[in-house]
Amino acid sequence: MIEIDQVHKSFGDLEVIKGVDLTVAKGEVVSIIGGSGSGKSTLLMCINGLEPIQRGSIRVDGIEVHAKGTDLNRLRRKIGIVFQQWNAFPHLTVLENVMLAPRKVLGLGRAEAQEIALKQLAHVGLSDKLEVFPSKLSGGQQQRMAIARALAMSPDYMLFDEATSALDPQLVGEVLDTIRLLAEEGMTMLLVTHEIRFARDVSDRVAFFRNGLVHEIGPPAQVINAPQRPETAEFLKSVR
Amino acid sequence: MFSTSLTANDLLFMLQGAWVTLKLTAAAMLIGTLAGVVFGLLRAAMPYATLPLSWALDVFRSVPLLIQFVLFNSLKSLVGLDWSAFTVGCVVLGVYAAAFCTEIVRGGVLAVPTSLRRASRSLGMSYWQDLRYIVLPVATRVAFPGWLNLVLSVMKDTALVMWIGIIELLRASQTIVTRIQEPLLVLCIAGLIYYLMSLVVARLGARLERRWQEDD
Numbered sequence: 001m002i003e004i005d006q007v008h009k010s011f012g013d014l015e016v017i018k019g020v021d022l023t024v025a026k027g028e029v030v031s032i033i034g035g036s037g038s039g040k041s042t043l044l045m046c047i048n049g050l051e052p053i054q055r056g057s058i059r060v061d062g063i064e065v066h067a068k069g070t071d072l073n074r075l076r077r078k079i080g081i082v083f084q085q086w087n088a089f090p091h092l093t094v095l096e097n098v099m100l101a102p103r104k105v106l107g108l109g110r111a112e113a114q115e116i117a118l119k120q121l122a123h124v125g126l127s128d129k130l131e132v133f134p135s136k137l138s139g140g141q142q143q144r145m146a147i148a149r150a151l152a153m154s155p156d157y158m159l160f161d162e163a164t165s166a167l168d169p170q171l172v173g174e175v176l177d178t179i180r181l182l183a184e185e186g187m188t189m190l191l192v193t194h195e196i197r198f199a200r201d202v203s204d205r206v207a208f209f210r211n212g213l214v215h216e217i218g219p220p221a222q223v224i225n226a227p228q229r230p231e232t233a234e235f236l237k238s239v240r
Numbered sequence: 241m242f243s244t245s246l247t248a249n250d251l252l253f254m255l256q257g258a259w260v261t262l263k264l265t266a267a268a269m270l271i272g273t274l275a276g277v278v279f280g281l282l283r284a285a286m287p288y289a290t291l292p293l294s295w296a297l298d299v300f301r302s303v304p305l306l307i308q309f310v311l312f313n314s315l316k317s318l319v320g321l322d323w324s325a326f327t328v329g330c331v332v333l334g335v336y337a338a339a340f341c342t343e344i345v346r347g348g349v350l351a352v353p354t355s356l357r358r359a360s361r362s363l364g365m366s367y368w369q370d371l372r373y374i375v376l377p378v379a380t381r382v383a384f385p386g387w388l389n390l391v392l393s394v395m396k397d398t399a400l401v402m403w404i405g406i407i408e409l410l411r412a413s414q415t416i417v418t419r420i421q422e423p424l425l426v427l428c429i430a431g432l433i434y435y436l437m438s439l440v441v442a443r444l445g446a447r448l449e450r451r452w453q454e455d456d
Contacts, residue, residue, distance in 0.1 A: 045358075048362055050358055050361065050362060073361075073364050073365070073366050074364070076361070076362055076363065076364040077363075077364040079362075080362075081359075081362045083355060083358070083359060085353075085355050087353075087355050087356050087358070087359035089356070089359075089360070089374055089378075090378060091377045091378055091381065091452075100363075100373060101360075101363035101364060101365060104365060104369050104373060105363060105364040105365055105369070133454075146359070149363065150362075150363070153363060153364060
C-alpha cells in the first residue's frame with residue numbers, strides 16, 4: 001500500500017504540493033489528472049524518493065520513504081516508474097536495457113536475467129527487437145521497452161508519469177494497451193495521465209489535482225462522468 | 241639532379257626522436273586522462289566545492305606550456321628532485337593535458353540527461369552503479385572527439401620538451417638541419433612523420449566512433 005499523508009513539496013520558494021493525502025491499495029489502479037503545474041508528476045518523483053519532500057510522510061508497504069535510514073535503492077526495487085521521456089539507455093541494446101538492473105541490482109546471473117528480460121519483452125510485444133539499439137525504435141516501442149525494463153525488477157507498484165504525452169498520436173494506443181494489460185493482470189498502479197478516457201476505463205479511482213491539492217477524488221463514474229466540483233467539470237471540458 | 245647529404249643514419253635518428261615523441265604523448269595522455277576523468281567527475285558532481293580546483297587547472301590551461309616547462313625544471317632543481325628531463329616532460333605535459341581533459345570529461349558528464357540518470361536510479365541502481373553503467377559510457381561517446389583532439393594537440397606540444405634537453409622528433413630534425421643545412425627537406429620529412437602519427441591516431445578514433453554510431 002502507498003500511503004501519502006499531508007505531503008508538502010517546494011522547489012525553492014515555489015510550493016508545488018500543498019498537503020496531499022492519497023492512498024493506493026494493493027491491486028488498485030489510481031489515475032491522477034489535472035492541468036500542468038498542478039504537482040502531479042512531482043508527487044510520483046517523491047514516492048520513490050527521487051525528490052525530497054518538505055513536510056508530511058509517504059509510506060510504501062509501511063516503509064517511511066523520506067526517513068533518514070531508509071535504503072532507497074532497496075525500496076526502489078519494488079516501485080517501477082515509467083517516465084514521459086522514455087529514457088532508454090542509448091548505448092545498450094533493447095535486451096541489455098532490460099537485463100541491466102536485474103543483473104547489477106538484483107545480482108542475477110546472465111542466463112537468469114536474460115530469461116526475465118525475454119519474458120518481459122514478450123509481454124510488451126518487443127520480442128523481435130532484442131538486438132536493436134533504442135535509436136532504431138519508434139517512441140512507442142521505446143516506451144514499451146521502458147515498461148518492460150521496469151517490470152523486469154518484478155515491482156509491486158508501477159508509477160506512470162504521463163507515459164504517452166511525448167508520443168505521436170498514432171503511437172499512443174500501443175502504449176496504453178500495454179498499460180491496460182498490466183491493469184488486467186492486477187498490477188497496483190498510479191498513473192499521471194492526460195488521457196481522460198483511458199483513465200476512466202482502467203482506473204478504480206481518479207484524483208483531480210488542482211493547485212497542489214487533491215481537489216476531487218472518487219470512482220471514475222463520479223469524477224469523470226459526474227464531477228461534484230465545478231473546477232473538475234471545467235478542467236474536463238477544457239481537455240475534451 | 242636532386243641530391244642530398246641526408247643519410248640513412250639521420251633518418252634513423254629522426255625515427256628515434258619520433259619514438260620519444262610517441263612515448264611522451266602516451267605518458268602525458270595516460271596521466272592527463274586518469275586525472276582528467278577524476279577531476280572532471282568531481283567538477284560535474286560538485287561544481288561549487290571544486291571551484292578552487294578549477295582555478296588551479298585554469299592556470300595550467302592558460303600559461304604557455306614553454307613557460308611551464310622552464311619553471312618546473314627550475315623548481316625541480318630548487319627543491320632538489322632527482323628527476324630525469326623525460327620525467328619532467330611527462331609530468332608537465334600530463335598536468336597540462338589533465339587540465340584540458342577535466343573540461344572535456346565535465347562536458348561529457350553534464351551532457352548525460354538528468355532524466356536518464358533518474359531512470360537508472362529508479363530501477364534501484366546506486367549512485368556508483370549509475371555512474372559506472374550509464375553515465376560513463378554515455379559521456380564517453382560525447383567526450384571522445386574532444387579527447388581525440390587533445391591527443392593530437394599534445395602530440396605536437398611535445399616538441400616543446402626540447403627546451404629542457406630532450407631529443408624528440410623536432411629536436412632531432414633541427415640537429416640534422418644544423419649539420420647538413422637542408423632545412424626544407426628535413427622539416428618536410430619531420431612534418432610527414434608527425435602527420436603519419438596523427439593520422440593513425442585519428443583513424444583509430446574514427447573507427448571507434450563509427451562503431452558507436454552504429455549503436456545510436
